[in-house]
Amino acid sequence: MKSIRSFPRRIAAKMVGRTIALLVRFxxxxxxxxxxxxxxxxxxxxxxxxxxxxxxxxxxSCLPPNMRRNVRPVAAADYWLKNKVRAFVGPEVFNxxxxxxxxxxxxxxxxxxxxxxxxxxxxxxxxxxPEGNRNxxxxxxxxxxxxLYNMGLARPEIDLIPTWIANVTEIMPKGEVIxxxxxxxxxxxxxxxxxxxxxxxxxxxxxxxxxxSLAPKxxxx
Amino acid sequence: MTSTTSDLLSLFxxxxxxxxxxxxxxxxxxxxxxxxxxxxxxxxTRLRSWWGMIILFTLALIIGKFGIxxxxxxxxxxxLREFLTLTSKRRADHLSLALAFFVVLPLQYVFVGxxxxxxxxxxxxxxxxxxxxxxxxxxxxxxxxxxxxxETQWALMITVFCMSHxxxxxTIQIEGYxxxxxxxxxxxxxxxxxxxDLLDFFFGRxxxxxxxIPEISAKTWEGMAGGVISATIIGGLLxxxxxxSILGAMxxxxxxxxxGSFGNMVFAAIKRDRDVKDWSHLIPGQGGxxxxxxxxIFAAPVFxxxxxxxxT
Numbered sequence: 001m002k003s004i005r006s007f008p009r010r011i012a013a014k015m016v017g018r019t020i021a022l023l024v025r026f027x028x029x030x031x032x033x034x035x036x037x038x039x040x041x042x043x044x045x046x047x048x049x050x051x052x053x054x055x056x057x058x059x060x061s062c063l064p065p066n067m068r069r070n071v072r073p074v075a076a077a078d079y080w081l082k083n084k085v086r087a088f089v090g091p092e093v094f095n096x097x098x099x100x101x102x103x104x105x106x107x108x109x110x111x112x113x114x115x116x117x118x119x120x121x122x123x124x125x126x127x128x129x130p131e132g133n134r135n136x137x138x139x140x141x142x143x144x145x146x147x148l149y150n151m152g153l154a155r156p157e158i159d160l161i162p163t164w165i166a167n168v169t170e171i172m173p174k175g176e177v178i179x180x181x182x183x184x185x186x187x188x189x190x191x192x193x194x195x196x197x198x199x200x201x202x203x204x205x206x207x208x209x210x211x212x213s214l215a216p217k218x219x220x221x
Numbered sequence: 222m223t224s225t226t227s228d229l230l231s232l233f234x235x236x237x238x239x240x241x242x243x244x245x246x247x248x249x250x251x252x253x254x255x256x257x258x259x260x261x262x263x264x265x266t267r268l269r270s271w272w273g274m275i276i277l278f279t280l281a282l283i284i285g286k287f288g289i290x291x292x293x294x295x296x297x298x299x300x301l302r303e304f305l306t307l308t309s310k311r312r313a314d315h316l317s318l319a320l321a322f323f324v325v326l327p328l329q330y331v332f333v334g335x336x337x338x339x340x341x342x343x344x345x346x347x348x349x350x351x352x353x354x355x356x357x358x359x360x361x362x363x364x365x366x367x368x369x370x371x372e373t374q375w376a377l378m379i380t381v382f383c384m385s386h387x388x389x390x391x392t393i394q395i396e397g398y399x400x401x402x403x404x405x406x407x408x409x410x411x412x413x414x415x416x417x418d419l420l421d422f423f424f425g426r427x428x429x430x431x432x433x434i435p436e437i438s439a440k441t442w443e444g445m446a447g448g449v450i451s452a453t454i455i456g457g458l459l460x461x462x463x464x465x466s467i468l469g470a471m472x473x474x475x476x477x478x479x480x481g482s483f484g485n486m487v488f489a490a491i492k493r494d495r496d497v498k499d500w501s502h503l504i505p506g507q508g509g510x511x512x513x514x515x516x517x518i519f520a521a522p523v524f525x526x527x528x529x530x531x532x533t
Contacts, residue, residue, distance in 0.1 A: 029302060031502050173312045178319040181298075183306040183501055 005092065013092040020093065021068070024054070024061040028171060028184040032062040035214065036190030037161055041067050043125050044191070047148055048163040049141055049211060050129035052172060055165050059127055060094060062186050072097050072119055073127040074147075077105075097126065113150055120155050127163075130207070136174070140212045144204040152194035152203065159191035160207065164214035187214045225401045226283065228462070232408060233279045240275065243419075244268055260426055267419070270507045278411065282404045286334070289388045289407060294330040299510040300380035300518075301326060303500040307491075308372035313360035317353040321373060325349045326381050333385050336392045345382040350374055379518055380511070386521035387411070393525070395532050398464035405462040406528075409470075410477060412459065413452045414520050417478035418485070421448025438489040445482050452478035464532050476527065477520040484519025488512075 005013075024030060032039065041064075048059060056073045063071060077098040080090030090096045097119045099112035119126060131142040152160055164187045172179045192210055194203050247268055250261045281288035305318060325345065332341035354370040390410065391403035425444025433440050456474020460467040488511060492498065500509030507513060 029501065029503060167306065170310065173315060176312075176315050178315075178323070180305070180315065180318050181302050181322055183302060 162189035313362035413474040417452030481516025
């Protein structure tokens with residue numbers, strides 16, 4: 001798929017990517033906290049909490065460039081293909097794995113899991129948001145969708161890394177226009193795997209707990 | 222080359238010489254105490270970021286007023302961001318926090334740049350103090366309201382108002398002291414406070430026994446005495462940079478270093494309350510901008526006002 005894109009487009013995508021990473025780092029002073037893993041270029045699935053549209057660029061920006069080149073965020077096709085700008089930024093700058101969440105897409109034979117597994121088999125790391133949607137509730141996490149379990153089951157040797165993004169809601173609450181330049185932290189926890197014979201719900205709960213345990217202790221009153 | 226610039230360059234050379242001696246001492250300690258000794262490692266990392274800061278600071282001083290203003294505006298921005306990351310806030314405060322970052326902070330430095338003393342000394346304590354809570358209250362959330370507005374105001378006072386008193390030293394006009402030497406007065410303040418800090422750390426580790434506030438900070442009376450006395454002596458040696466007499470310079474250095482040391486403990490209490498070790502991780506191996514500048518922040522307004530009171 002990459003090869004059919006023209007050379008100038010690829011250069012443009014690279015430059016836009018750099019600019020986004022710089023901007024995100026300036027605005028949020030985002031810091032990676034490598035709590036459970038080392039920042040080395042190994043194939044991994046980073047699964048993260050999702051509260052805002054800035055989440056994915058945030059994780060992406062705080063990865064070292066060599067890791068960033070090899071990571072592909074899993075993202076919603078209906079969002080990233082909505083207009084031309086998004087269609088450039090999503091698939092080309094971030095190199096997203098696009099999945100269609102709408103039920104009517106499945107009827108036409110689209111299998112989101114197949115795209116994800118293909119990307120893993122091509123050697124890419126992934127960023128996924130297993131809650132499926134942005135969390136607008138007061139709970140730390142929404143219940144996870146099955147996707148994380150399915151990829152853990154299909155490719156059990158790949159490390160699944162809980163990744164907690166702190167502070168993003170305060171930077172840009174929904175409905176505000178001006179972002180606040182507060183400091184964000186992305187904490188990477190210890191890898192987990194689907195265990196032999198572990199059923200879906202047990203695993204998803206374990207994965208969810210591993211992620212919540214990375215959240216900073218509540219909280220400035 | 223003006224006499225101020227050549228003074229500045231010889232000062233830079235002397236500082237580099239002193240830093241070289243300190244680095245050499247650190248290396249000796251490293252050989253004696255071993256590579257993994259945490260005290261020596263801390264000392265060495267501090268020295269290393271010192272080298273970087275000295276070069277940056279000297280560049281700003283050579284550029285002159287504009288360089289100093291930009292450098293400290295940037296330091297204020299970084300410090301305000303560190304501070305407000307840890308304060309209580311609600312969504313209702315979003316606009317007032319945005320105003321703090323993007324309007325109040327730049328305006329304060331513009332007023333300092335315009336030498337508008339009547340405004341920059343009251344802009345944050347009066348106008349921002351009254352305006353920002355009004356902006357917050359309009360959004361109708363009274364939950365922990367006083368805590369929210371008080372913490373925001375404290376952040377602005379400390380990281381913008383106090384910090385801006387460093388470049389504000391340029392605006393003080395003293396008889397018989399050429400205006401362009403103001404940058405040397407800034408260098409004087411920063412040097413006595415920061416060398417006091419460094420030597421406080423050193424004496425504290427060597428001779429420190431009695432902690433001043435054991436619940437809050439590792440600072441000891443012995444370390445502080447060593448730091449303040451050293452700062453006083455350094456102040457006397459650097460009196461030629463200032464409009465003060467030798468005794469006057471020693472007194473000013475002592476006051477600045479003492480206030481700075483206690484300021485450092487005030488910040489330690491805030492960090493302890495918010496359960497963080499450092500304000501951020503923006504200066505490698507060193508912590509945040511506030512960790513680096515806490516004593517200067519406290520010393521600057523006091524230094525500024527005593528200078529205006531006695532020497533103008």
